[in-house]
Amino acid sequence: MKKLVVVLAMFLSLVSFSQETEKLFSEGNTFYKTEDYSRAVDVYLSIEEQGFESADLYFNIGNCYYKMNKVAPSIYYYEKALKLDPNYSDAQFNLAFAQRMSIDAIEQLPKTFLQRFQENVILKFTYETWAIIAVSASFLMAILFLMYYFSGGTKTKLAFFNTAILAFFVLLITVFFAYQNYGVTKKDRPAIIFAEATEIKNAPTPSGEEVFELHEGTKVQILDELDDWKKIKLTDGKIGWIPSKDLKEI
Known part of the structure; x- marks a missing residue:
């Protein structure tokens, strides 16, 4: 009985939290429509502070900061939206505009075929999505194999057998993609420069030699950290x- 009460209380709290979140999101949208971007972003950030995550929420926060001409925060939140949903076309479009406000023009190193394939195919979806496709393929394969086993006609058996083999190959490929995506995602530590201008040193000390300078809005990759310093790498x-x-890690 006590367990039932606990479960019921948790369910009611989740429902209440969801309703409160929807109410705040609607309130933020109202402020945004009236071009009161400062109040809108405050409402959206209050939702984030409650531990709620969504690509739409981060997209709206990014829009508010973009309208307020705040380069780093707008890029940061567009990137957060794309981290949750890599195919969010509106976030991709607005991110491109926000990046034009940044000062640094970093050229990318040429990518190999495998790097382009990884970026355009394997990383096109999250590893959770690839895992769902893999599980679906495994169920489909099992059903097709059962239909092959119990079917009577030769042609029908052959059709079920071939499609079961195809589902098996889809399963193998998507499991591989999910594994590769997971590995890349866990190693990936992108961050956005928030300082208006910052000196990049050749060592993690204030007395280190300056090697170059970066400005707000520039995206970097964190490689390592030591005390109050982080080792970063640019796309060039x-x-x-x-x-x-x-800087602020995405």
């Missing part, structure tokens, strides 16, 4: 150390 291959306070 440059590496250096930056104070942790000058």
Whole structure:
């Protein structure tokens, strides 16, 4: 009986939380429509502070900051939206506009065929999505195999057998994609520079030699960290150390 009461209380709290979140989201949208972007972003951020995550929420926050001409936060939240939903076309479109406001023009190193394949295919969906496709393929394969086993006609058996083999290959490929995606995602530590301007050092100390300078809105990859410093890498291959306070991990 006590367990039932606990479960019921948890269910009611989740329902209440969902309703409160929807109410706040609607309130933020109202402020946004009236171009009161400061109040809108405050409402959206209050939702985030409650531990709620969604691509739409991050997209709306990014829009507010973009309208307020705040480069780093707008890019940061568009990137967060795309991290949850890599195929969010509106976030991709608005991110491109926000990036035009940043000062640094970082050229990307040429990518190999395998890198392009990984980016355009394997990372096109999240590893959770690939896993769902893999599980669906395994169920489909099992059903097709049963239909092959119990069917009577030769042609029918052959059709079920061939499609079961096809489902098996889809299963293998999607499991591989999910595994590769998971590995890349766990190693991936993108961050956005929030400081208006920051010196990148060749060592994690204030006395280190400056190797280059970055400005707000630039996206970097975190490689390592030591005390209050983070080792970063740019898309053009440059590496250096930056104070942790000058950037925010996505």
